[in-house]
Amino acid sequence: MKTEADYYALFDAYQQGGLPATERADLERRLAADPAFARQYADFAALTTTLHAYGERLSTRRKLHAIQADMDAEAAVRQTGETLQTSIPTMPTVYISPVERKLRQFWGAHRATMMVAASVAVMAVFTTLLGLEWWRAAQRPSLYGYTVLRREVERIKRNQRAMNKAIQQVDGSKPVIDLNPGKFSGTGFALTADGYLVTSYHVIQGADSLLIESHDRQRYRAETVFTDVARDLAILRINDRKFAGFGRLPYSFKRGAADLGEKVYTLGYPREDLVFNDGSLSARSGFEGDTAFYQISIPVNPGNSGGPLLDDRGNLIGIISGRQMDMQSAAFATKSSYLMRLVDSLAAAGSGQPYNVPRTNLLTGTSRPKQIRKLQDYVFVVKVYE
Amino acid sequence: MGKGVPSYTDEEFVAAIRHGDDRALAQLYRLHYPMVSHYVLQNSGTEDEAKDVYQEGVMVFYEKVRDGSLELSCQIKTYLYAVCRRLWLKRLSEKTRFSGRLDDHEPFLETGAEADLAAAEERDQQFALMGEALDRIGEPCRSLLEGFYLLDKSMQQLTAEFGYTNPDNAKNQKYKCLVRLKKLFFTHYKEEESF
Numbered sequence: 265m266k267t268e269a270d271y272y273a274l275f276d277a278y279q280q281g282g283l284p285a286t287e288r289a290d291l292e293r294r295l296a297a298d299p300a301f302a303r304q305y306a307d308f309a310a311l312t313t314t315l316h317a318y319g320e321r322l323s324t325r326r327k328l329h330a331i332q333a334d335m336d337a338e339a340a341v342r343q344t345g346e347t348l349q350t351s352i353p354t355m356p357t358v359y360i361s362p363v364e365r366k367l368r369q370f371w372g373a374h375r376a377t378m379m380v381a382a383s384v385a386v387m388a389v390f391t392t393l394l395g396l397e398w399w400r401a402a403q404r405p406s407l408y409g410y411t412v413l414r415r416e417v418e419r420i421k422r423n424q425r426a427m428n429k430a431i432q433q434v435d436g437s438k439p440v441i442d443l444n445p446g447k448f449s450g451t452g453f454a455l456t457a458d459g460y461l462v463t464s465y466h467v468i469q470g471a472d473s474l475l476i477e478s479h480d481r482q483r484y485r486a487e488t489v490f491t492d493v494a495r496d497l498a499i500l501r502i503n504d505r506k507f508a509g510f511g512r513l514p515y516s517f518k519r520g521a522a523d524l525g526e527k528v529y530t531l532g533y534p535r536e537d538l539v540f541n542d543g544s545l546s547a548r549s550g551f552e553g554d555t556a557f558y559q560i561s562i563p564v565n566p567g568n569s570g571g572p573l574l575d576d577r578g579n580l581i582g583i584i585s586g587r588q589m590d591m592q593s594a595a596f597a598t599k600s601s602y603l604m605r606l607v608d609s610l611a612a613a614g615s616g617q618p619y620n621v622p623r624t625n626l627l628t629g630t631s632r633p634k635q636i637r638k639l640q641d642y643v644f645v646v647k648v649y650e
Numbered sequence: 651m652g653k654g655v656p657s658y659t660d661e662e663f664v665a666a667i668r669h670g671d672d673r674a675l676a677q678l679y680r681l682h683y684p685m686v687s688h689y690v691l692q693n694s695g696t697e698d699e700a701k702d703v704y705q706e707g708v709m710v711f712y713e714k715v716r717d718g719s720l721e722l723s724c725q726i727k728t729y730l731y732a733v734c735r736r737l738w739l740k741r742l743s744e745k746t747r748f749s750g751r752l753d754d755h756e757p758f759l760e761t762g763a764e765a766d767l768a769a770a771e772e773r774d775q776q777f778a779l780m781g782e783a784l785d786r787i788g789e790p791c792r793s794l795l796e797g798f799y800l801l802d803k804s805m806q807q808l809t810a811e812f813g814y815t816n817p818d819n820a821k822n823q824k825y826k827c828l829v830r831l832k833k834l835f836f837t838h839y840k841e842e843e844s845f
Binding site for chain 1: 701
């Protein structure tokens with residue numbers, strides 16, 4: 265019995281044509297007659313051809329690899345060769361550090377995203393700012409409407425200079441001695457005959473020095489004695505050697521509350537000259553229901569602050585403080601009762617000179633022009649230097 | 651293209667390669683490589699992938715030519731392009747599982763590349779099995795068979811290399827090895843087919 269290997273030797277010989285004619289004919293006959301034997305031969309043939317083809321494939325692959333390698337080498341040579349031929353030095357390449365290269369790659373890949381993120385961030389910031397601003401405005405709506413009435417002198421000074429210049433040109437005389445008019449100014453009035461004055465706190469707020477100027481151009485230095493921020497009150501005292509007292513004050517201070525609808529008036533220095541204004545007492549509470557203040561219907565202007573508010577009989581009932589911008593002629597004045605309470609407490613504390621607040625009223629029953637003529641000597645400009 | 655290299659027409663290329671002219675093969679390879687490399691690079695491939703795909707494509711062409719079974723209905727260039735394009739698309743879809751947005755709007759060309767590729771794929775599978783079987787057969791059978799069939803060494807050479815007393819012994823050994831290889835190869839082949 266032949267083994268399979270022996271048959272393979274036979275097949276191999278047959279394929280290569282190395283069999284004698286008789287054996288060959290014998291084999292072919294057997295292949296035709298025996299299907300199992302034929303299949304064995306077919307398997308053998310398939311195996312050897314596949315092996316051959318596999319070998320061929322491997323060698324072809326090697327060939328192609330070699331060609332590719334040749335090409336790559338040539339390309340490399342050509343690159344270096346070209347630069348040699350043309351003898352052009354290789355262009356200097358910008359050295360990019362690995363970190364920068366990474367950053368560049370990142371930028372290239374995520375540029376669009378980053379742009380969007382940046383614009384979103386910018387929008388968010390602005391929205392937040394605007395929102396906050398709006399929210400704050402909503403929180404305190406009407407404080408914006410409140411204006412204190414101290415006068416900014418700088419603004420006016422410019423106009424004055426222009427006017428001075430014009431006057432000089434007209435009459436050609438020597439220039440007027442230019443007094444420093446101070447930074448702010450307000451109004452103040454005498455509290456006692458011996459040199460105490462009252463004005464609004466916001467007039468003297470942040471003051472370095474104060475100068476009191478009377479109707480007849482008398483100037484005195486003054487200092488702050490006491491301030492009450494909540495009621496917007498300030499008490500000053502003249503500390504000037506040439507000051508010899510005011511004389512008897514013609515008005516008295518009302519300790520109680522004034523009546524609604526009372527005719528009231530004020531004197532003040534919204535300009536360089538004394539200005540009179542009158543109106544009525546329109547409410548017993550001030551801005552946002554502040555009970556320390558009256559609301560009055562007097563047209564007041566910056567510079568009126570600290571001015572006296574008097575009723576028909578010449579009683580002092582308040583101190584002008586501020587006005588509301590978004591309301592027609594709504595001004596506010598601190599109630600005199602608070603001023604009196606303050607004076608009383610200061611007197612009780614017993615610091616400094618006693619307060620001889622006038623008790624009698626010389627204005628009652630006289631006409632308004634007469635009252636004002638008496639009054640004007642006790643109303644002053646308060647000039648503030650910072 | 652350097653001077654002194656003969657340039658072939660398509661027919662001459664096919665004839666030369668069929669007769670085993672390696673220079674013709676090399677020239678053909680160089681001639682069409684830039685086209686395929688450009689295509690692959692344009693479609694999110696790398697230089698190395700382009701080389702791989704092109705070699706596989708040329709392999710298909712080469713084997714068809716050597717078989718004598720190539721029926722060109724178009725230029726070699728077109729044929730190679732079609733084959734490599736199919737190969738690259740296939741590889742890309744395997745790589746990314748994303749075969750949608752490709753530069754695949756070109757008109758379909760009847761190059762026979764599809765059918766050839768299908769046949770080539772089957773052969774690839776067969777070859778992979780053969781390689782596996784050879785790996786499993788063990789020494790010295792592997793070296794013997796490889797020497798004889800893959801490296802085309804003569805029986806005398808192998809006899810000397812493996813230290814057999816005479817060529818007949820070597821031959822007998824070879825046949826035994828062949829029987830073992832057959833068993834390995836066909837059992838696997840059948841298994842694969844039964845899938």
